[in-house]
Amino acid sequence: MDVVVPLVVFLAFVTLVLTAPRFDAFRGRRRSAELGGELTERHDFRPRPEFTASRLPVAGPPFHYGAAQRLTDQVGGVLDGLPLTVAGYSCRYNGETHVYGLAVLSLPSPVDRVEVRHERPFHSVLVTEPVPEGRVTSGESDFDARYRSYAADPEQARRVLSAPRVRELAAAPQPFSWRVDGTDLLLWRSGGWDSADALLGCVRAVTSVLRPVDA
Numbered sequence: 001m002d003v004v005v006p007l008v009v010f011l012a013f014v015t016l017v018l019t020a021p022r023f024d025a026f027r028g029r030r031r032s033a034e035l036g037g038e039l040t041e042r043h044d045f046r047p048r049p050e051f052t053a054s055r056l057p058v059a060g061p062p063f064h065y066g067a068a069q070r071l072t073d074q075v076g077g078v079l080d081g082l083p084l085t086v087a088g089y090s091c092r093y094n095g096e097t098h099v100y101g102l103a104v105l106s107l108p109s110p111v112d113r114v115e116v117r118h119e120r121p122f123h124s125v126l127v128t129e130p131v132p133e134g135r136v137t138s139g140e141s142d143f144d145a146r147y148r149s150y151a152a153d154p155e156q157a158r159r160v161l162s163a164p165r166v167r168e169l170a171a172a173p174q175p176f177s178w179r180v181d182g183t184d185l186l187l188w189r190s191g192g193w194d195s196a197d198a199l200l201g202c203v204r205a206v207t208s209v210l211r212p213v214d215a
Contacts, residue, residue, distance in 0.1 A: 025090070028099030029072065031192035032088025035101065036073035038196040039086060045077035051085050057184040060115070061177070062100050064130055066091030071102075079203060082106060086199065088192060101192030103203055105185040111210055113152040114160055115179040116169070119190060138166045146175065165209035172205040173198035180210060 039045035051074045056063060063069065074087040083106045090099045115132055132150040138161040147169075151157035159165075176189040185206060193199040 025097040025099050028101075028191045029088060029090070031194070032073045032099070032101060035086065035193060035196055035199065036075045036088075039075050039077060039199075043077055043196060043200070045075040045086070048074040048076040048085055048087075051076065051087065053089075056089075056102075057104065057179075057181065057186050059181065060130060060132070060179055061117070062089070062091075062098075062188055062190075066093035066098060068092040079105070079200060080207065082108065082207070084203065089188070099191060101189045101199070103187040103199060105187075105203060105207070107180070107183045107185055107207075107210070110182045111180045111185075112156050113150075113179070113181040114157065114210075115150045115177075117148045117150075117177045118146065118175040119177065136161065139163065140166045140170075143170050146170075160209050168205050168208050173201040176202050178206050180206075185210070 036045075036047075040047070051071065053063075053069050053071050056071075069089070069091045072088040072090070074085065076083065076085045078084065085104045087102050087104075088099065089102045090097055092098075113132075113134075134150045134152055134154070134157075136149050136151050136154065136157040137144045138149065140163055143166045149157070149161055151160070174189065174193060176187055176193075178185065178187045180186075185203075187199075187202060187206065189202075193202070
């Protein structure tokens with residue numbers, strides 16, 4: 001008995017370690033499917049199977065690593081007059097499947113590159129992190145402790161990451177990462193968003209801070 005109990009505990013621990021990554025991937029795929037269904041049923045989105053990985057703005061995370069990269073549950077619609085495509089994204093790396101939620105919005109006019117990261121853009125410590133140039137801070141200590149920000153234009157960074165606009169980002173329904181470059185605005189979140197309202201609230205938070213001051 002003294003040997004059996006530690007052995008059972010050890011086997012349970014090994015099982016948990018081996019199955020946890022698969023459970024995370026399963027949960028991410030389920031969230032993606034539920035989100036796509038909610039957007040089509042409640043927000044007039046439509047399936048967009050033609051929106052494949054080749055159409056993504058791929059200059060940076062989370063598309064910089066892994067194999068078997070693919071999109072699932074692609075749906076498209078309009079948010080506040082702007083075209084929005086939402087999908088689940090997955091890749092394989094080091095024997096594990098990594099799942100993200102994505103949202104791609106087309107802006108009416110180009111914006112110089114700004115990137116705000118909530119989390120490491122990958123799950124494996126074996127992947128080298130691509131760090132953009134132009135690290136900036138907002139001056140809001142709570143926000144800067146939770147997010148890392150980068151911008152091509154320091155003047156634009158001061159506008160986009162001003163104290164009132166940083167508070168808008170921090171008040172979004174869920175933490176997330178985003179990048180804008182030209183007219184492409186990309187949002188991503190490891191494991192996806194919990195609901196359509198949470199996703200749309202996050203997109204609106206970014207478009208709000210990107211508005212010109214005189215808009």
